[in-house]
Amino acid sequence: MGSSLDLPRKPFALRHLPTAARMVVATYLISVGIGYFSALVQLHFQHASAGQFLPGPDEVKSAYGSRPNMGQLERLVLADETRPFNGSGQMREAFFRRASGWRREIRELAKDKKVSEEEAEKMIRKQRVAEPDALVAWIRSGAAKDTYKESTEAKSYKFLLPDEVAAHLTDDAPSDFFKKNEDGKWTANIAEIIDTRCVHCHKTGARGAVGAIQLDEWEKVMDYIAPEGGSGMSLDKLAQSTHVHLLGFAMLYGLTGFIFAFTSYPAAIRAVIAPLPLVMQVLEISCWWLARADATFALGIMAFGGLVALGLGAQIVLSLFDLFDKKGKVMIALLLIAGAASVGVLYTQVIAPHLEQQKTSAARLSS
Ligand code: HEC
Structure with missing residues (x-):
């Protein structure tokens, strides 16, 4: 019939969204990135030992694994x-x-x-x-x-x-x-x-x-004398943490995943990276529970946790680039460079000296 209805439709893609919508998506991705970084800082204060930025295998083992x-x-x-x-x-x-x-x-x-x-x-x-x-x-x-x-x-x-x-x-x-x-x-x-x-x-x-x-x-x-039953985190804390992560973070990673799914990268790449943080989070949380039985699963917590971070990072950076045309891409690149530079400065000027100081005072304790 020759009507416009028969023309092949362009598949929906993020970059076809109106500018205002793309701005919302971009700022959402950036704030998730900043939020994730502050979650790492909180992890530092909760679990890392003196001189560490993030907890190492020993700290993860003692938080989730069996205890004396x-x-x-x-x-x-x-x-x-x-x-x-x-x-x-x-x-x-x-x-x-x-x-x-x-x-x-x-x-x-x-x-x-x-x-x-x-x-x-x-x-x-x-x-x-x-x-x-x-x-x-x-x-x-x-x-x-x-x-x-x-x-x-x-x-x-x-x-x-x-x-x-x-x-x-x-x-x-x-x-x-x-x-x-x-x-x-x-x-x-x-x-x-x-x-x-x-x-x-x-x-x-x-x-x-x-x-x-x-x-x-x-x-x-x-009340604090009875043996803890040989496991790290108490069962109710672990159950609470599990539901907070599976409900709250699943929402977050679901959205970033959806955004990435509608980028213009090859379908195979989208199919891997879009669900990655969600899948890795389920594996990580399984290891929280398995570590109660065997502390070596603590290494799985670190590995899968790392892959969650990697997947989320990839989704944020790649989606941001895909949202805009040339001029916008340059802007995003500048923004990312500025962000990386400020994290770099923060690290060398504040975090590294702070960790170094913790290390020397810890060394003094044990001498
Ligand atoms: C400077 C303040 C301070 C002093 C002194 C202090 N604590 Fe604590 N204690 C805390 C804080 C803060 C927490 C963590 C509370 C939280 O967030 O659940 C804590 C947690 C605990 C817990 C964990 C309880 C739980 O259910 O998780 C025990 C047990 C405990 N302290 C015993 C002691 C003992 C024994 C001493 C003395 C040797 C002591 N504390 C001295 C501040 C203190």
Whole structure:
């Protein structure tokens, strides 16, 4: 019939969208890119150890994998001080750098003994180790209530320290937490240790997540003593994280995938890259659960997580280029170069020196 209806229709493509719509798509892609980068920064603060930008295999293993069969409190008190200061990292710093008066004590001892502050810090640490060690020894002895708290007039405290913990203590370093009995044995006041080192944060009425974790009575301390069942993240946290990722991020990756699917790249490339982040995310999350059974799956978390990032990055960059004609492409290229340059500057000027500083202070701790 020769009507225009019989003409082959041009397949829909992004670049045929009106300018305003393409601007929306472009700014959406850019903001997803920035959002993803800030998610990486958050990952740094949550899980990376001192000196790392992103968590390594050890950190991922301990976040998702099996853990030594001990209670949360014991684990947090024994964990390395370079780990992040939170419920999945460590609370050991509460005895040292986060103890109130820490800096002042070091300065005063350095002045007293006429040694460097570094030397003074080492001296204080050597004795203070008795505090976390006493706490752990008490937990391992069964954490009995009648060995926890002490009446004020007692000549000795109730928890008798094992010899290897007592070995840190000397007569010339008075402490509110330890007493030497007439028979030469040392005893500890466990309640006083926790009250001094932990309760100024973990008390009834403190605001936020910390306030929900109370350690001001034996009964409440007991909540954190029971063995965790050998797995990293608690089941309810993992279940929550799973649904947040599968619903929230699936929406996000679904949209970026759809956008990429309508670009003008060859069909085979589109068919691979468009669903890539979604598929990789499902594999990554499967590894979260599998890592509970076998910690080697933590490596799968890192590999599939990396592929999610790679796929998303490819979708954003390639789609942005496909949206515009020559002039627009130049603009996008300039924008990407400017973005890469500012990340580069940020890295060399702020992040790298910060990581370097973390590394040197971590090295000082372990020497
Ligand atoms: C400077 C404040 C501060 C001090 C001191 C402190 N904590 Fe914490 N603690 C925190 C914060 C912050 C968290 C993470 C809370 C969160 O986000 O869930 C935490 C988490 C915990 C958790 C994890 C609870 C959970 O359900 O995830 C335990 C157990 C804990 N602390 C024990 C201790 C012990 C034992 C001490 C003393 C040796 C101590 N804390 C000292 C701030 C502190």
